[in-house]
Amino acid sequence: MIREPAVAGLFYSSDPRALRKTIAACLEAREPRLSAKAIIGPHAGYTYSGAVAGSVYSRVHLPQRYIILGPNHTGRGAPMSLHPAGGWRTPLGVVPVDPDLNESLIRRCPLVRQDRAAHLNEHSIEVHLPFLQALLDEFSFAAVCVGTSELAALESLGHALAAVVQAAPEPVLLIASSDMTHFEPAEAAADKDRKAIERIIAVDPAGLHQTVHDHDISMCGYAPAVSVLTACRDLGASEGRLISYANSGDVSGDYSRVVGYAGFAIL
Numbered sequence: 001m002i003r004e005p006a007v008a009g010l011f012y013s014s015d016p017r018a019l020r021k022t023i024a025a026c027l028e029a030r031e032p033r034l035s036a037k038a039i040i041g042p043h044a045g046y047t048y049s050g051a052v053a054g055s056v057y058s059r060v061h062l063p064q065r066y067i068i069l070g071p072n073h074t075g076r077g078a079p080m081s082l083h084p085a086g087g088w089r090t091p092l093g094v095v096p097v098d099p100d101l102n103e104s105l106i107r108r109c110p111l112v113r114q115d116r117a118a119h120l121n122e123h124s125i126e127v128h129l130p131f132l133q134a135l136l137d138e139f140s141f142a143a144v145c146v147g148t149s150e151l152a153a154l155e156s157l158g159h160a161l162a163a164v165v166q167a168a169p170e171p172v173l174l175i176a177s178s179d180m181t182h183f184e185p186a187e188a189a190a191d192k193d194r195k196a197i198e199r200i201i202a203v204d205p206a207g208l209h210q211t212v213h214d215h216d217i218s219m220c221g222y223a224p225a226v227s228v229l230t231a232c233r234d235l236g237a238s239e240g241r242l243i244s245y246a247n248s249g250d251v252s253g254d255y256s257r258v259v260g261y262a263g264f265a266i267l
Contacts, residue, residue: 001084001085001086001116002086002087002088002089002094003083003086003087003088003089003116003119003120004089005088005089005090005091005126006120006121006122006123006126007123007126007127008090008091010045011044011045011046011123011126011127012045012046012050012091012127012130013046013091014091015091016091016092019091019092019130020092020134022046022050023046023050023054023130023131023134024134025050025054026046026050026051026053026054026055026131027054027057027058027134027135028054028055028058028059029058030058030059033059033060033061033062034059034060034061034241034265034267035060035061035267036060036061036173036265036266036267037165037173037174037231037232037235037236037237037266037267038173038174038175038176038228038229038231038232038237038265038266039056039057039060039173039174039175039176039263039264039265039266040056040175040176040177040178040200040221040225040228040262040263040264040266041053041056041057041128041175041176041177041178041263041264042177042178042179042180042261042262042263043070043123043124043125043127043128043177043178043179043221044127044179044248044259044261046127047251048248048251048252048259048261049179049246049261051244051246052243052244052245052246052261052262052263053127053128053131053261053263054131055243055244055263056243056244056263056264056265057131057132057135059243059265060173060265062132062135062136062139062173063139063170063171063172063173064136064138064139064140064170064171065098065101065139065140065141065168065170065171065172065173066098066132066139066140066141066142066172066173066174066175067101067105067141067142067143067144067161067164067165067172067173067174067175068125068128068141068142068143068144068175068177069125069143069144069145069146069174069175069176069177069221069224069227069228070122070124070125070143070144070145070146070176070177070221070224071124071145071146071147071177071178071220071221071223071224072118072122072145072146072147073122073123073124073220074118074120074121074122075147076117076118076120076121077115077116077117077118077119077145077147078113078115078118078147079111079146079147079148079153080109080111080112080113080144080145080146080147080148080153080157081113081114081115081116081117081118081119081144081145081147082102082105082106082112082113082114082115082142082143082144083097083114083115083116083119083142083143083144083145084097084102084114084115084116085097085099085102088126088129088143090126090129090130090133091130092129092130092133092134093133095129095132095133095139095140095141096140097140097141097142097143098140098141098142100168101140101141101142101164101168101172102114102142104163104164104167104168105142105144105160105161105164108160108163108164109156109157109159109160109161111153111156111157112144112157112160115145118145118147119143119145122145124145124177124178124220124221125143125145125177127177128175128177129141144157144224146223146224146227148223149209149222149223151206151209151226154205154209154223154226154227154230155205155206155226155227155230157227157230158205158226158227158228158229158230158231158233158234159230159231159234161174161227161228161230161231162230162231162232162234162235163234165231165235166235174228174231174232174266175228176221176224176225176227176228176229177221177224178219178220178221178222178224178225179219179220179221179259179260179261180192180193180196180217180219180247180259180260180261180262181193181217181218181219181258181259181260182218182220182259182260183218183257183258183259184218184257184258185255185256185257185258186247186249186255186256186258189247189258189259189260190247190260192215192216192217193217193219193245193260193262195211195215195217196208196211196212196217196219196222197242197245197262198211199211200225200229200240200242200262200264200266201239201240201241201242201264202240203229203232203233203237203238203239203240203266204229205225205226205227205229205230205233206226208222208225208226208229209222209226228266229266232266237266237267238267239266239267240264240265240266240267241264241265241266241267242262242263242264243263243264243265244261244262244263245260245261245262245263246260246261247259247260247261248261
C-alpha cells in the first residue's frame with residue numbers, strides 16, 4: 001500500500017520542479033562529507049526550517065538505507081508505530097519501505113507495532129524524504145512514529161536500532177526528526193535550546209530526556225532523539241556536532257514567539 005503525502009502543498013511545494021528548486025537552494029556544496037551514525041534535523045515547513053535541514057543533508061555521507069524516527073503529533077496509533085510494507089509518495093516519486101529493516105526492528109524490539117494510523121497525517125517523517133530523493137537516485141527506509149516519552153521504552157528502542165544497524169549488510173543511517181523550543185521569545189528559546197544542544201553533542205540520551213523535562217523544553221522530537229542517541233552510544237559514537245541552528249524569526253522577522261530549528265550529525 002502506498003502512503004499518500006499529508007503535507008505536500010503545505011509544508012513544501014506539491015510541484016516537483018518547484019520542490020527540487022527549493023531543495024537545491026537549501027543545500028550547500030560541502031566536501032568531504034562526514035561519516036555519521038545518525039543525524040537529527042527539523043520538520044517544519046521548508047520556508048522556515050529547510051535551510052537547517054539542507055545544511056545537515058549537505059554535510060553527511062548518505063547511504064541507501066535509513067531508519068527515520070519522528071514524533072507523533074496526532075496522538076493516533078501505537079506508542080511505537082512502524083509503517084508496514086509498501087511505499088511513501090512525495091511529489092518526487094515513491095520511496096519504498098525497506099522490508100528487511102522492518103522485520104529486523106520487529107524482531108529486536110517487542111514494543112514496536114506495525115501501524116499505519118500514526119503515520120497517515122503525520123508530517124515529521126514525510127518532510128525528510130524529498131531531501132533524500134533530491135540527493136539520491138534510490139533508497140529505502142523504515143519509519144517509526146514515536147508516541148511515548150517513557151525513558152525505558154525509548155532506550156529499549158535505541159538498543160534495538162543499534163542491533164539492526166549492526167546486523168545490516170549495508171550501511172544504515174539513523175534520522176531523528178525534531179524541532180526545538182516552540183513559541184517563546186527568541187532569547188528564551190535559544191537559552192532552552194542551548195541546554196538540549198549540550199546534551200545532544202555530548203551523546204547523552206538520558207541527560208537530554210532529563211533536561212527537556214527539568215527545563216520544560218518544548219522540543220517535539222526529543223523522544224526520537226533519545227532513542228537515536230541511545231543507539232549511537234551502542235554503536236560507539238564519540239561526539240555530536242551542531243551543524244546549524246536558526247529560528248522562525250530569521251524568516252518572519254518576528255522574534256517575539258519563535259520555533260527553534262537545529263541540525264546535528266552524530267559521529
